[in-house]
Amino acid sequence: MKNPAARILTGHRPTGPRHIGHLVGTLQNWVKLQDTHQCFFLVADIHVLTTDYEHPEKISENTLEMVYDWLASGIDPARSTLVLQSAVPEHAVLCLLLSMLAPVGRLERVPTYKDQVRELGLNPSLGLLAYPVLQAADILVYRANAVPVGEDQLPHLELTQEIAHRFNQLYGEYFPEPEALLSAYPRLPGIDNRTMHTSYNNAIFLRDTPEETTRKVMRMYTDPTRIHATDPGHIEDNPVFTYLDIFDPDKDQVAELKGLYLKGEVGDVEVKRYLAGVLNAALADHRQRRAQLAAHPKDVLDILQSGSNQARIVARETLEVVMEKMGLRTGLSLSETFTQQQAASLNGPGC
Numbered sequence: 001m002k003n004p005a006a007r008i009l010t011g012h013r014p015t016g017p018r019h020i021g022h023l024v025g026t027l028q029n030w031v032k033l034q035d036t037h038q039c040f041f042l043v044a045d046i047h048v049l050t051t052d053y054e055h056p057e058k059i060s061e062n063t064l065e066m067v068y069d070w071l072a073s074g075i076d077p078a079r080s081t082l083v084l085q086s087a088v089p090e091h092a093v094l095c096l097l098l099s100m101l102a103p104v105g106r107l108e109r110v111p112t113y114k115d116q117v118r119e120l121g122l123n124p125s126l127g128l129l130a131y132p133v134l135q136a137a138d139i140l141v142y143r144a145n146a147v148p149v150g151e152d153q154l155p156h157l158e159l160t161q162e163i164a165h166r167f168n169q170l171y172g173e174y175f176p177e178p179e180a181l182l183s184a185y186p187r188l189p190g191i192d193n194r195t196m197h198t199s200y201n202n203a204i205f206l207r208d209t210p211e212e213t214t215r216k217v218m219r220m221y222t223d224p225t226r227i228h229a230t231d232p233g234h235i236e237d238n239p240v241f242t243y244l245d246i247f248d249p250d251k252d253q254v255a256e257l258k259g260l261y262l263k264g265e266v267g268d269v270e271v272k273r274y275l276a277g278v279l280n281a282a283l284a285d286h287r288q289r290r291a292q293l294a295a296h297p298k299d300v301l302d303i304l305q306s307g308s309n310q311a312r313i314v315a316r317e318t319l320e321v322v323m324e325k326m327g328l329r330t331g332l333s334l335s336e337t338f339t340q341q342q343a344a345s346l347n348g349p350g351c
């Protein structure tokens with residue numbers, strides 16, 4: 001039974017297809033949460049623009065590529081709500097209203113912001129500074145109680161709690177102060193042993209073919225101290241064995257390979273060939289479901305549309321309460337009667 005009071009919102013920026021790190025770190029966790037919580041899964045396309053506003057041509061395609069992987073992983077639109085951020089304008093309006101409660105000095109101290117300004121070395125926009133306020137709006141617009149995220153998102157969640165708290169203090173109790181649900185899995189290393197990341201060119205994507213996957217595995221970082229196959233090898237900090245631990249259901253086989261590797265009785269090439277087979281077997285069903293989805297993009301857009309429409313009912317209700325509480329009652333009542341049909345039947349100003 002789902003507890004209707006346990007409402008979750010989480011999401012990703014649509015930066016393209018998901019990789020195997022997303023699958024084991026995030027998606028499998030989301031899929032399980034659907035059994036116990038009312039879940040909203042957000043495609044945060046407006047957030048992409050905070051850094052990538054010069055590349056608008058990619059966002060629609062990346063949205064579909066990401067959602068194929070969500071659905072192929074088991075995100076179930078019959079049980080959960082998939083929301084496209086830009087299709088629910090209440091996110092943006094709530095962001096603006098909540099921004100009144102977010103001190104600039106506080107936003108400038110958010111570590112993700114400081115890092116990005118340093119990395120990108122550019123003049124930060126108001127939109128980038130407001131990134132966590134938009135994220136707070138994403139969460140609060142559905143009055144979510146819990147947000148499953150990775151550790152890197154904790155500063156944003158803290159800010160969300162502060163904004164909710166401040167709102168409740170000023171205008172009366174309304175928003176839950178949402179808690180973070182940290183995923184248990186550590187981050188998966190990429191094929192170069194840095195954290196797996198779309199932009200590091202070190203990811204194995206869920207849409208990669210078996211051949212691409214094998215090629216990437218054969219290029220993987222292993223034990224740099226090992227020069228000949230007969231040298232004793234190291235298992236710790238060796239991503240080949242990290243992957244085997246996660247993806248190989250045959251634990252005895254993994255234990256045996258580790259034993260041989262430690263003694264220098266099996267070569268890297270052989271272990272990698274074995275891993276490629278394991279990965280391709282583990283990903284086969286996902287790939288098949290994904291290919292079916294990708295053959296019908298219109299059906300996937302329909303899923304996003306009906307999810308966004310359902311979400312909008314909740315979001316609209318929240319925005320009405322917030323406008324009312326923040327003194328915009330008049331604007332609220334004057335705008336309420338405006339529907340699309342009326343818009344079509346009216347002429348614009350001056351016509």
Ligand code: TRP
Binds near residue numbers: 011042135147
């Ligand atoms: N900032 C998140 C990320 O980069 C994406 C995101 C946007 C999000 N809005 C959210 C995550 C709301 C959780 C809740 O991964």
